[in-house]
Amino acid sequence: MPAAIVMAQRNPNDDRTHLDAEQILELVERGRRHKRYDEYIDHIAECAVCRETYKQLLLAESAGRAARRQRTVIALRFLLPAAAAAMLILFFGARALLSSGSETAGLREMNGVWYEGATRLPDWALAAATQFERPPAPTRDASAETPRAVRLIRPNPANAAVESLTPDFQWEPVPDAVRYRVRLERADGSHALNLKVDGERATLPEDERLEAGVSYRLTIEALAAEELAGDGLKTVYEFRTLTPDEQQQLRWARENRMQAPRACAVIFYRLGFYADALETLDEMPNEPIVQQWREIIQSSITSATVE
Amino acid sequence: MRLEYNLLGATALQDDRGNMNVLAQRARTGESQAMEALLTECRTRLQRYFAARARNTDDCEDLIQEVLLRVANALPRTELNAPFDHWLYRIAANCLTSYYSRVYRQREMAFTQLSDPESVANLQQDSFEASLVSRIAEEQAQAALREVVQAVCSDAERRVIWMHAQHETIESIAQMLQMKPATVRSHLMRGRAKVLAYLIQYRREWLGGAEAIQAAIEALERDGGESLSEAERRALSDPKPNQTDLRRAALKLAKYLYP
Numbered sequence: 075m076p077a078a079i080v081m082a083q084r085n086p087n088d089d090r091t092h093l094d095a096e097q098i099l100e101l102v103e104r105g106r107r108h109k110r111y112d113e114y115i116d117h118i119a120e121c122a123v124c125r126e127t128y129k130q131l132l133l134a135e136s137a138g139r140a141a142r143r144q145r146t147v148i149a150l151r152f153l154l155p156a157a158a159a160a161m162l163i164l165f166f167g168a169r170a171l172l173s174s175g176s177e178t179a180g181l182r183e184m185n186g187v188w189y190e191g192a193t194r195l196p197d198w199a200l201a202a203a204t205q206f207e208r209p210p211a212p213t214r215d216a217s218a219e220t221p222r223a224v225r226l227i228r229p230n231p232a233n234a235a236v237e238s239l240t241p242d243f244q245w246e247p248v249p250d251a252v253r254y255r256v257r258l259e260r261a262d263g264s265h266a267l268n269l270k271v272d273g274e275r276a277t278l279p280e281d282e283r284l285e286a287g288v289s290y291r292l293t294i295e296a297l298a299a300e301e302l303a304g305d306g307l308k309t310v311y312e313f314r315t316l317t318p319d320e321q322q323q324l325r326w327a328r329e330n331r332m333q334a335p336r337a338c339a340v341i342f343y344r345l346g347f348y349a350d351a352l353e354t355l356d357e358m359p360n361e362p363i364v365q366q367w368r369e370i371i372q373s374s375i376t377s378a379t380v381e
Numbered sequence: 382m383r384l385e386y387n388l389l390g391a392t393a394l395q396d397d398r399g400n401m402n403v404l405a406q407r408a409r410t411g412e413s414q415a416m417e418a419l420l421t422e423c424r425t426r427l428q429r430y431f432a433a434r435a436r437n438t439d440d441c442e443d444l445i446q447e448v449l450l451r452v453a454n455a456l457p458r459t460e461l462n463a464p465f466d467h468w469l470y471r472i473a474a475n476c477l478t479s480y481y482s483r484v485y486r487q488r489e490m491a492f493t494q495l496s497d498p499e500s501v502a503n504l505q506q507d508s509f510e511a512s513l514v515s516r517i518a519e520e521q522a523q524a525a526l527r528e529v530v531q532a533v534c535s536d537a538e539r540r541v542i543w544m545h546a547q548h549e550t551i552e553s554i555a556q557m558l559q560m561k562p563a564t565v566r567s568h569l570m571r572g573r574a575k576v577l578a579y580l581i582q583y584r585r586e587w588l589g590g591a592e593a594i595q596a597a598i599e600a601l602e603r604d605g606g607e608s609l610s611e612a613e614r615r616a617l618s619d620p621k622p623n624q625t626d627l628r629r630a631a632l633k634l635a636k637y638l639y640p
Contacts, residue, residue, distance in 0.1 A: 092467065095469065096470075098467075098470070099430070099470065112536065115558065119539070119543045123462070124467070125547075125549070125557070126471070127467040129553065129557060130474040130475065131474045133556075134473075134474035134475070134477040134481075138434055138481055140481075141482075141484070
């Protein structure tokens with residue numbers, strides 16, 4: 075055999091020319107981490123006797139590793155389904171314990187009381203939550219929006235309603251405008267008043283307050299230096315005020331929007347608080363129904379105010 | 382580690398391993414006391430080996446008994462071709478492999494799982510180095526070849542080349558060096574190219590001289606193998622310090638240099 079010729083002449087029984095079997099075993103156990111790896115492996119590369127021992131010890135070691143790995147896999151094969159089954163039982167068991175009644179689309183009923191998640195829903199909130207599954211048709215194509223001459227900043231122009239009965243109106247400055255004229259009237263035209271203007275802000279006259287549950291029309295006119303009242307750029311916003319019940323619903327929805335997002339999103343929508351409705355939808359998983367609601371509310375924002 | 386064997390009346394402390402070999406020789410001739418002492422020493426070693434590998438102490442003890450039984454039965458009729466401790470551990474490893482396969486109900490494993498069996502199979506043909514070694518009959522020339530390998534190859538290439546020259550398979554080398562078979566193959570090819578390039582450049586006479594190289598080129602062309610590029614031809618006729626082309630050419634010619 076060539077190796078026997080080319081390598082150092084070794085007597086197989088002369089143990090002085092070979093590694094100790096335990097040294098080889100140590101190499102098998104530690105591999106490249108062995109501090110004398112290079113020295114030992116160089117010897118093994120040339121010594122057929124030590125190499126044969128090394129190979130057999132390696133073979134046993136790798137068989138052991140493979141067996142242990144297989145054992146782990148087998149154990150996992152049984153344990154994982156068992157664990158999954160236990161989790162399912164636990165999950166459904168807990169739900170069954172919590173619920174003795176019916177359940178639908180994120181809502182559950184227990185002893186005649188409806189919940190969204192863990193939040194108890196008042197009747198009006200339940201109706202809203204139920205409506206979440208049946209969104210209305212969009213009111214207007216969002217692309218039809220026209221730019222406004224005067225852009226309202228406050229109250230939020232995305233909303234179709236104002237919370238306060240003594241609102242403070244604020245808008246972005248209009249180029250060339252030296253003064254503004256702001257007029258507020260009931261949508262039915264029965265009552266009108268001029269607001270007190272200070273720069274780009276307007277407030278109700280003292281001792282005046284809006285009537286709850288009424289629609290109003292706000293007209294802001296930006297006048298250039300030579301322009302007379304009525305000749306300037308006009309923008310009209312429409313909004314309505316909330317009734318006391320609606321005020322209560324709004325407060326409830328703002329408090330529970332994270333716990334009962336379905337009900338709250340619809341309540342905000344119904345009240346005309348579209349910005350709040352969108353914020354609530356943004357916290358929910360992006361499911362088709364949520365996307366549908368987002369489109370509806372976007373279209374409502376553009377149609378909420380008209381010029 | 383040194384042990385004292387009072388049982389045999391040997392009062393002098395002897396080297397542990399040497400003592401085992403002596404005991405084994407005496408046990409082979411039928412000395413029962415020597416066999417008993419040998420098995421006692423074997424038990425200590427086997428205990429260490431199996432304790433960390435068997436599932437429990439019962440299995441460990443069974444394995445020890447099995448190995449000791451095999452040693453006691455086989456030793457009197459076996460001509461040892463390795464030191465006794467190697468022989469012992471080979472038996473132990475063998476028993477352990479069977480144990481794993483039995484206990485875990487697993488079929489015997491291949492030495493390694495090859496990622497590219499075909500390419501490895503090609504490489505398992507006769508080793509060029511083995512062929513070269515067998516042709517260089519003089520001991521002096523063999524030592525010179527050894528020096529060449531030592532000088533031009535990296536550690537990994539050198540180890541792979543020597544093992545392959547001794548008819549170790551690629552997968553076996555991969556297992557021993559803890560490499561992937563493909564990596565072993567790369568080392569082998571790279572090392573082989575380096576050695577051949579060196580021989581072509583500095584030791585042409587070992588390969589049969591310029592005529593043999595020319596004959597190898599013609600044989601390559603006749604066989605329709607991957608032909609030599611112009612740069613490779615130039616490198617063969619006029620080797621430069623940069624051996625890239627020469628190595629490539631050497632690899633293409635390898636099997637024709639020693640048909």
